[in-house]
Amino acid sequence: MDLLFDLLREAIAPTTAAFALAAIGLNFHFGLTGLLNMGQAGFMLLGMYGYAITVREGGPIWLGIIVAIACAAVFGVILGWPTLKLRGDYLAIVTIAAAEMIRYLGRSQNLNDLTGASTGIRGNDFKGSFEELSPFPDSMVTIGPFTFHGTRSTSWWLVLVGWTLVGLMVLLYWRLSKSPWGRVLKGIREDEDAVRSLGKNVYSYKMQALVIGGVIGALAGIVWSLGASVQPDSMGRPTTFWVWTLLLLGGAATVFGPVLGSILFWCSLVLVKGLASAFIPTTVLSSQQLEPFSLALVGVTLMCLVIFRPQGVLGDKKELAFND
């Protein structure tokens, strides 16, 4: 029973919301347009830095958000400009490298004053102004079976803001994917040259998709950092990989796939950890080994899912039938 509450708690946690957001962004890239962005964590990290640094230096919240969005947009344009004219794999290579570069830059000692190097930026330095806005009390609050702090870090306040943002972005994806604009992107996913031959400026559309998805990634980064701190090493390649995993798990190119994928992913991690700690004696598996073991097991489960239900939980099996 405790495990069930833990699961539900994980399902609504801000981290889950943050990953859902990042996956919605990736859904614009991959699900809608077929772009292989292998550096979503880079967009997230830029968003965190943009927000945290602006606010730490005394800027208001709205300015922090604008700076985060602008950083991601500029990053997207810089990555897309040389690669979106080329074959898809170039974007994949460039994004994976560029995201790592952002992380290394952030870690570098030279930028210590700005980014805090490998230690990152402490939560206390930038979370204050957001937490002041909280309508919840400044203490632990129990709503139903769940207890979070009212305002600090992983709080009810952040749960509210995070999931509201998820709701807005789901709405955004829904509106855009069902519009003529989204139709052009889907066409590009299927065959760029066909779309060119119909008079659409493919390059411009791919750029728009890359930027909008990256900007949503930056918002995801802000939500994530408000629940923890700015930590360059938490936004490495594994993070990008998880975002991909949960997008494919939920179902790419579906409206709710990224959200469901994120919930399933984080809950199954908690489930596996809970079951393992309950049934496997510590002599066999120490508590430090529990985390990597759970991740590995979740990985295997996901592999099975991808093999047996490749379209994801919400995807349409029919769509996979044509692979030409």
Add this chain to the structure above:
Amino acid sequence: MTDTDPFAHVPHEPGAPKKDPIVTADNVHRHFGGLTAVEVDHFEVQRGAITALIGPNGAGKSTFFNLLTGFDKPQSGEWLFNGHSLKGVSPAAVARAGKVRTFQLTKALSRMTVIENMRLGASRQRGENFFAAFVPKLWAQREEEITAQAHVLLKRFKLYEKKDDYAGSLSGGQRKLLEMARALMSEPEMVMLDEPMAGVNPALTESLLDHIVELKNEGVTVLFVEHDMHMVRRISDWVVVMAEGRIIAEGPPSTVMQNEEVQAAYLGVHHDTDLSEEGPA
């Protein structure tokens, strides 16, 4: 053809000037490394007519199509559409100018429905703008017009019953039809069809030919690539023959295959090309 045959005074020779050319090309050269794919000195397409571009495999027909539509860039040359140079113009802009093409290897957008394929072909849909996309009011009416137009075309191409199926579930021939119907959604002045009949079963071929003739009756200029001389003779007003990148002959379909150079080109490259198809020698 009627008494106003636009080809009445056109000489039967390569690069012959036309009465009212919609396309002209000069000195278009395209090399791939040492290989000369296209080397066209002069070429004109008569407005409002059906022109067939024929030639053995590897003659450079598809490459020439790519050059004329901006999908490939030549090492040198000039080419005009409606009197405007299209040199360096992007494929999308060429299409928007009113010259739309199809591909030898069909490009149906598989994971989109037939009707969505068709809608994508339409022009002047403001909802294709990112910001306008948020406000359905701005584009819902145009969407209705487009859909109605698509229904008419789909009925004509016998694809109406399939309109909600994924394009990927269509047969090869139906995809060819869809690609052609989709190209017509923008109401182009000229369509360029690269082997529209290839892989289409004989029953569909008939209606495809009818569609092409119908296009001409509506005033659309058609340039198409085809291997089968039967088809070429059935519908084309004028035939241009390419071999090894050059235009080696032009003329009306009834006589062009009698040209010695044409016979040599076909025999030289393709011993199995059935020249008898053009009728008794």
